[in-house]
Amino acid sequence: MKNKKTKEKQSKYLYRNADDKPEFAKIEEEEWECPCGPDAMRDSFWPCDNYGNLIDPNGPMKKHKILCQYCGRVFHSTTGQVILRRNVEDIDKEFDRVYG
C-alpha cells in the first residue's frame, strides 16, 4: 500500500514524453543536448530550483536543477533526466530579474 502510493507520486512528478517514456538530456563530455534539438545546444541551460524557476548563479548550487530556456524542460543536474516541463513564455522577464 505504502509502496503503491510512492510509485504514483513519482510517476506524476517525473515528466514523460508523448510516448509515456522518461526523457534525458544527451550528455557527452559535459556538453548537454536537450531533446528539443541541437539548435538549443549553446547557452540554453540555466540553474533553477525544483520547479524550474531561475536561481541566482552566485547562490548555493547544492541541489539545483537545470532549465532549458527554449522548451522549459527541467533536468536533474547529474543524471540529465527530465523532471518536469514549465512554461517559458515570460522567461526574458525572469532573466532580467535574476541576471539583470
Ligand SMILES: [Zn+2]
Ligand atoms: Zn530544450
